[in-house]
Amino acid sequence: MTTAATEAFVAHRNLLFTVAYEMLGSAADAEDVLQETWLRWVGVDLDTVLDQRAYLVRITTRQALGRLRTLGRRKESYVGPWLPEPLLTAPDVAEDVELAESVSMAMLLVLETLTPTERAVFVLREVFDLPYEEIAEAVDKTPAAVRQIAHRARSHVASRRPRGTVSQAQSREVLDAFHRAVETGDLQSLLDLLAPDVVALGDGGGIRSALPKPINGADKVARLLIKGWQVLGPEVSFETTVVNGHPALVVRRLGELDTVMAMRIDDGLITGIYSVRNPEKHSHMAEVTALSR
Structure with missing residues (x-):
């Protein structure tokens, strides 16, 4: 069982890190979230899990939301302006235009202007294209509420995101x-x-x-x-x-x-x-x- 849990976690690790990083803007905190996700994942009865990817994303999102609120308190006492933690990335990230835009410094700063729940919903829907029902389980809201939050977050980001695609x-x-x-x-x-x-x-x-x-x-x-x-x-x-x-x-x-x-x-x-x-x-x-x- 542990081997199966490990294989599933490793298979989705890069995705889970990306979810956590886009929600937090901090690689160090994203790594901590992955550790917390792993500790909860190994305690799950895999026979009851219909979709391992969705289940892991749900755990990661919930852990990141808790961490996001803690991070917000840390930012209040931070000396000077706070900027996201930069990542050295591979060429394949740049080739995926949507992924590259979503992790850019400019976009991460725009995401900073959202509430924690709005940020989670926006990232899961707009970047990872998760169904509203899955997002609802991750953020503990109804699908109808998630649709409203997604619409609000999308409008907020659209008015602030970089204008036009630059190659x-x-x-x-x-x-x-x-x-x-x-x-x-x-x-x-x-x-x-x-x-x-x-x-x-x-x-x-x-x-x-x-x-x-x-x-x-x-x-x-x-x-x-x-x-x-x-x-x-x-x-x-x-x-x-x-x-x-x-x-x-x-x-x-x-x-x-x-x-x-x-x-x-x-x-x-x-x-x-x-x-x-x-x-x-x-x-x-x-x-x-x-x-x-």
């Missing part, structure tokens, strides 16, 4: 141009890449210095970036990689990971810059994290 090639071109402009101190070229209402957020978690509050506006953001690069000097290097299914910049200082910089791009312009400097959020940047739907 991986286009994103990489923008990032390469951004890198060149910052490195050479070319203010005008940088301004040409930034939307007038661009917002820059930094997450240092009180461990590393970061922006204490959002910086708004192309001119302020551009001058801040160029000044920051000039202060850091030649000991800093940039490299482009794939984070959360999208091209992103990794900043290294004396060879050590310093900052993961993800961006939101709308209509060819950068509208959001998200710099994660908190080293406690870099644990999933050392090797690729497998995600799946």
Whole structure:
């Protein structure tokens, strides 16, 4: 029985991690949720389970909802802006456009504006296409209530999600141009890449210095970036990689990971810059994290 439970859990592990991560925005908490899911799963009589995938998703969702409320309390005392934990992801994530969008930094920040139940319903319905009846069991609501919550969450997200799909090639071109402009101190070229209402957020978690509050506006953001690069000097290097299914910049200082910089791009312009400097959020940047739907 234990072997059968293990095989089922391993078969769906990447899916369960993705569900938990999209609900929490924290890889460390998602891993904890999977551990809790496993402990409950091994106590289940598998002969009574009609659909193992649905059952495991239900356990994971319930554990993630409990963890989400705890995480909310932690964010209230967090030093400075809170950003999702970045993940080094494989090319197959980027190839699945819907999955890549759902785990992007930009979308995870939009999901932060939902209530815990709205977030769970949106993720399970819009990303994983679960039936309303299954979602209802996971969030302890009626199917009719879940339909209403899904409609409300969908409308909320639609008004805030990135506008239009930007290809991986286009994103990489923008990032390469951004890198060149910052490195050479070319203010005008940088301004040409930034939307007038661009917002820059930094997450240092009180461990590393970061922006204490959002910086708004192309001119302020551009001058801040160029000044920051000039202060850091030649000991800093940039490299482009794939984070959360999208091209992103990794900043290294004396060879050590310093900052993961993800961006939101709308209509060819950068509208959001998200710099994660908190080293406690870099644990999933050392090797690729497998995600799946």
